Amino acid sequence: MGDQDENPACATGKIRLYVETPLQAGAEVALTREQSHYLLNVMRVKEGGAVLLFNGRNGEWRAEIVKTGKKVCVLSLRTQTREQDYVPDLELWFAPVKRAATDAIVQKATELGAAAIRPVLTRRTIATKVREDRLRATVIEAAEQCGRLTVPDVLAPLDLAEALSRLGERKLLFCDEGGNAPPARAALTGESRGAWAVLIGPEGGFEPAERAMLQAQDRVVAVSLGPRIMRADTAAIAALSLWQSQLGDW
């Protein structure tokens, strides 16, 4: 959901909503109060109008509005428009920044196909309070608008050391501003798909002890994103794009 004129879906006439109920032919789905308000009052769709639904498991379905009330909207599922697709196992680990930049990071990571998003607290992290409900609302809205069939998982915030200790078989693309890391393209050449995470530091960068801890890990691939200093949201989009282009679904 979102502002009508901000919503790229509007231009194509396709309203998409994320629901949690199972989707199958003939099923009826009652929207939440907020979704009903959005659909009926903001987007002004009438009874008989069609929207697209997805739940992250059963693909995408065309559904028709069959019942409306003051705060109620019931849809009947018609036909499956897309089958559930494959999502690369890519997590974004990011140090929370100010609210607007955090919103941007989470929205863009969704558009770029991240499977999960984890706030990671570092020594120079400015915003240590993370509102997971807000992140969750942002990823749902972004997923609805960008045509995804899944919503990224919002993972609980962890300290950097704790997050690293739980890395397991996952590889970590560490965007290392300060060092002499090789260019991302060269570093990713020869790497295989599978479970990955991209780590973006806070505006002030990582502390030397944190960089040493990262570099000591076998499964960490340190990369450079060029000679300029990027804001955290720019770096997150750049790194996710390069990963998708080389190892993901682009």
Added chain:
Amino acid sequence: MGDQDENPACATGKIRLYVETPLQAGAEVALTREQSHYLLNVMRVKEGGAVLLFNGRNGEWRAEIVKTGKKVCVLSLRTQTREQDYVPDLELWFAPVKRAATDAIVQKATELGAAAIRPVLTRRTIATKVREDRLRATVIEAAEQCGRLTVPDVLAPLDLAEALSRLGERKLLFCDEGGNAPPARAALTGESRGAWAVLIGPEGGFEPAERAMLQAQDRVVAVSLGPRIMRADTAAIAALSLWQSQLGDW
């Protein structure tokens, strides 16, 4: 210039300012009224304090504050800290969107090393009024903060057809959402450096006639940025990142 806590340069203790005067050993530079206010009152740097200056031609210099007044700040140049560097000849052509998204596109294009930025008006472009002074202020602020030695040129807005007619020897990376264009990585493999532009459409995409016009051009390389619909600012950052990674200075 910018908010103190938004400025990545502050974390590293390096204030950078763009000036238009020639920079050479021993020269004195008088800052503008706005820069003087920023340096003395916002950043609270005192007489004897040091900042970094660049002008897009003479590299970067360490300068010391030698005279301050109510609305005056004079700096004396000490040593050159960096030589002028090479900037890839990459332009960003973008369809202006709402103010916040346009600001984001221009700021991020600067961080990503674009040499010039041109607003391009398409049939579905929402915001046809472009405040070039505002774009210019945004690129200067972003250049100061990201460590660049140049400020991107802000080029006059052109209609898409007019911009294409002036393409000359420049190649154009056309981010084509609607079509069956090859992935950017494959399309750029084998391409050579030289003069390029990246074209990002408006939120609603290009009209069929515009896509046909683009595809008919010899020097246009159409690419896909994956299966999801991205907002204009996300697409701009993704495309510039992929270009820099394959053909630029990353």
